[in-house]
């Protein structure tokens with residue numbers, strides 16, 4: 259008897275709670291962390307690096323269903339990205355955004371220096387340039403919304419553009435989450451996640467996921483994982499599944515608060531500019547309305563002052579944690595231009611990942627930190 263509903267019968271918010279469980283009577287309700295490297299011979303599984311474990315599969319079932327494809331889970335978002343880049347034959351042409359996750363930019367630039375491919379940088383919001391690249395590149399890597407400027411790419415238009423046969427259109431969907439954007443529906447070949455962020459949601463694990471509808475590519479990504487050994491950990495997979503169960507609630511709360519904070523920050527005397535896709539002033543607000551469901555939980559803002567003022571604000575917050583990364587239940591923020599490779603950013607730009615704390619407490623914390631810092635610097 260089939261006891262579980264398929265993804266087409268229920269809302270994503272229900273799927274994320276119900277998927278990746280065993281239907282068998284007497285089975286644990288939650289798939290436990292499988293601490294196994296090898297299995298007794300004679301069955302389907304021989305060795306975990308190649309055969310996987312039920313815990314990874316639970317994560318893959320959940321995220322694959324949400325994105326409308328089949329997933330492969332990895333040790334981290336970067337392991338997932340490296341597996342996608344690893345599909346390219348020597349001498350390929352790669353296009354990546356000029357604003358994107360620094361690790362991916364390093365992966366691309368390093369491969370270029372090693373002579374593996376040639377890299378072109380494209381502005382996230384330059385749709386015409388992406389469309390042109392689709393005709394000539396072997397890998398189009400789009401991150402949207404982008405880090406940290408939160409520019410939203412017009413996946414609807416780019417996904418329709420004619421592509422060279424075999425070209426991989428990859429979308430790093432980490433900031434939008436599988437609930438906020440479904441790149442495969444726009445024609446992307448793969449959707450990539452750092453599950454370390456919103457999917458895990460608690461800043462306590464590293465994991466990555468790639469989802470595709472291309473069966474051959476899915477197999478090849480599994481082979482890449484097996485050969486590179488970039489496998490997710492048992493506990494990490496378990497925690498990612500556990501975190502994913504509440505993604506819809508966390509994201510709804512964080513997005514609502516993010517909009518409120520963005521609106522108030524935009525009117526704050528110490529703030530010069532707010533970058534949030536939900537604000538009509540954002541350069542890609544119209545595109546965001548078209549391709550995203552929800553404007554996300556990350557805000558970037560610049561101050562009426564320099565890096566010193568921004569550093570001070572980051573030290574002054576008491577509820578928001580001064581930390582890198584994003585997507586956790588706890589709000590975190592940091593100044594970005596201090597990071598290697600991010601020197602081109604406005605010196606005072608702060609990226610804020612909005613968690614699930616009380617919105618007024620968060621606002622009071624931010625407002626106080628901004629005022630105290632502005633007086634001190």
Ligand SMILES: *Cc1c(COP(=O)(O)O)cnc(C)c1O
Nearest residue numbers: 334335336359430432452454465
């Ligand atoms: C964090 C992040 C990555 C890398 O993921 P890890 O899990 O840290 O390896 C890739 N892309 C984006 C957009 C990210 O935020």
